[in-house]
Amino acid sequence: MSNQKRTPSRGAVRLLTVGGIATATAIAVLGAAAPASAETAVDAPSSFTSAFTVMATPDQVLNADGVATPGPAGATGTFTFKVNSTLDIICYDITVSGISGDYQSPAKTATHIHAAAAGAAGPPRIAFPNPAPIGDGPRTSTGCLQGPFTTGVVANGADTGTGFTLTQLEANPAAFAADTHTVANPAGAVRGQLTQIPVGGVQTGGGGTATATPDATGAIATGLGALTVAGLAGLLVHRRRAAAADRA
Numbered sequence: 001m002s003n004q005k006r007t008p009s010r011g012a013v014r015l016l017t018v019g020g021i022a023t024a025t026a027i028a029v030l031g032a033a034a035p036a037s038a039e040t041a042v043d044a045p046s047s048f049t050s051a052f053t054v055m056a057t058p059d060q061v062l063n064a065d066g067v068a069t070p071g072p073a074g075a076t077g078t079f080t081f082k083v084n085s086t087l088d089i090i091c092y093d094i095t096v097s098g099i100s101g102d103y104q105s106p107a108k109t110a111t112h113i114h115a116a117a118a119g120a121a122g123p124p125r126i127a128f129p130n131p132a133p134i135g136d137g138p139r140t141s142t143g144c145l146q147g148p149f150t151t152g153v154v155a156n157g158a159d160t161g162t163g164f165t166l167t168q169l170e171a172n173p174a175a176f177a178a179d180t181h182t183v184a185n186p187a188g189a190v191r192g193q194l195t196q197i198p199v200g201g202v203q204t205g206g207g208g209t210a211t212a213t214p215d216a217t218g219a220i221a222t223g224l225g226a227l228t229v230a231g232l233a234g235l236l237v238h239r240r241r242a243a244a245a246d247r248a
Contacts, residue, residue, distance in 0.1 A: 051199040054079035056192035069187040077190035085166040088147035108152030110181040123160035
């Protein structure tokens with residue numbers, strides 16, 4: 001029998017929430033998985049460490065030189081991202097409207113998160129499947145991706161997704177923008193900056209973790225506890241008043 005050690009696969013790591021505190025627990029499974037060479041489409045995790053929204057508009061579009069290059073008038077884009085940075089998973093829900101024609105980009109897709117602050121250009125870090133269907137109506141794209149991420153764009157001899165992790169996005173979301181590019185608007189049809197939002201009623205991204213399905217048990221227990229305390233207090237007041245009446 002071989003004594004070779006087997007490495008737990010990446011998918012063996014899950015977040016467990018106990019008493020409202022999320023902890024990362026590694027669960028060993030038989031068989032080693034080869035490291036991924038690019039992002040992988042995965043199911044949504046059971047919890048998220050942060051969430052972000054983007055309201056993308058044509059007037060925020062810049063070309064690669066940082067020059068304002070507006071997209072088509074009236075176009076809009078809504079990007080919602082939920083992140084589990086422990087597992088390096090990002091789930092996306094993208095809707096764009098008011099654009100026409102096919103997509104165009106030097107990257108492997110035309111819908112991205114860029115390392116780019118407001119008013120600045122920057123390289124793509126994540127490439128998402130383009131919203132569909134192509135046409136004049138609304139287009140949508142939803143799913144989840146797990147790093148390591150690649151974009152298909154090479155700068156300084158390396159893919160612009162190389163080394164990027166979602167912890168970097170959580171550390172400074174305002175330094176990132178989302179956009180989509182078309183044949184008619186190769187610089188971008190719409191673009192917007194990431195803004196952090198709460199997940200499940202918990203402000204995340206600063207060490208907190210919110211589960212995907214909130215548990216109401218704690219809230220119910222808290223309410224029952226408050227009712228019990230209130231009942232005991234009322235009984236105590238009643239007894240004190242009765243004793244005072246007997247002495248009178």
